[in-house]
Amino acid sequence: MAVFAHPEATETAFYRAFEQGDLEGMMAVWAPSSDIRCIHPLGGLLTGVAAIRASWNAIFRAQLPQRFEIERLSVFHADELVIHTVTETIVLPLQRQRFAPLLATNAYRRIDGSWHMVLHHASPVGGVETAEVVPFEGGETNATRH
Amino acid sequence: MAVFAHPEATETAFYRAFEQGDLEGMMAVWAPSSDIRCIHPLGGLLTGVAAIRASWNAIFRAQLPQRFEIERLSVFHADELVIHTVTETIVLPLQRQRFAPLLATNAYRRIDGSWHMVLHHASPVGGVETAEVVPFEGGETNATRH
Numbered sequence: 001m002a003v004f005a006h007p008e009a010t011e012t013a014f015y016r017a018f019e020q021g022d023l024e025g026m027m028a029v030w031a032p033s034s035d036i037r038c039i040h041p042l043g044g045l046l047t048g049v050a051a052i053r054a055s056w057n058a059i060f061r062a063q064l065p066q067r068f069e070i071e072r073l074s075v076f077h078a079d080e081l082v083i084h085t086v087t088e089t090i091v092l093p094l095q096r097q098r099f100a101p102l103l104a105t106n107a108y109r110r111i112d113g114s115w116h117m118v119l120h121h122a123s124p125v126g127g128v129e130t131a132e133v134v135p136f137e138g139g140e141t142n143a144t145r146h
Numbered sequence: 147m148a149v150f151a152h153p154e155a156t157e158t159a160f161y162r163a164f165e166q167g168d169l170e171g172m173m174a175v176w177a178p179s180s181d182i183r184c185i186h187p188l189g190g191l192l193t194g195v196a197a198i199r200a201s202w203n204a205i206f207r208a209q210l211p212q213r214f215e216i217e218r219l220s221v222f223h224a225d226e227l228v229i230h231t232v233t234e235t236i237v238l239p240l241q242r243q244r245f246a247p248l249l250a251t252n253a254y255r256r257i258d259g260s261w262h263m264v265l266h267h268a269s270p271v272g273g274v275e276t277a278e279v280v281p282f283e284g285g286e287t288n289a290t291r292h
Contacts (some may be wrong), residue, residue: 078224084147
């Protein structure tokens, strides 16, 4: 099993797996536990490894090449449990487009010395606008701008 | 300052204040801290007491008499930090209507022996459908049904 020494490493691995459509990498991030919870944007509550794995499999099958820009806005931490709130901005490099940022609450639990995701709750800001994409404003170098 | 012996008491007080449009009761639930975070459905991230208080004030000014049905679906806990995921079903008794359930992630931190809310992240399931309400199906006794 993958070992993540701190929650930031887990979060990095989460978004890398998401970008790459890497189902095994994604599931290595999550705690192998029946009580993990995932809420995709505007989605219902998914519980447990099988349901969450199936959801990522469906997402990755439909996914265009994409890149995430993550900004960590908030951290609450206890010894064994950490909560991050981040903005997720999805960029489609081939289309030279970026989505409006989403907000996500990510929680990580320490299990046998390794931090694993136990909760991912993502939501759009402003609703239907999240379906819209805006072109890069000034060329490729802007793609990494926050 | 209000003292909440456990996170369930804090959560009960949160939804009671929400139902009653009780701004002081609502703010007594929250940690008196600059790092508290609130995401209303489809809203952006609010940070700190002043911004969060202002948001509840605006909500309560526009709010019709309403009642919450809360179902707690998930709990993650550490010594000083607890995360609940709940469904929030808003019922408008005078209109005999109920909204589609929302999902919320609520986090509580223990501060000097009292549990206070530090994060509220609520989101609709299915997007615009949350603007729709459905009538009670069989009369007043169904109002408490989950």
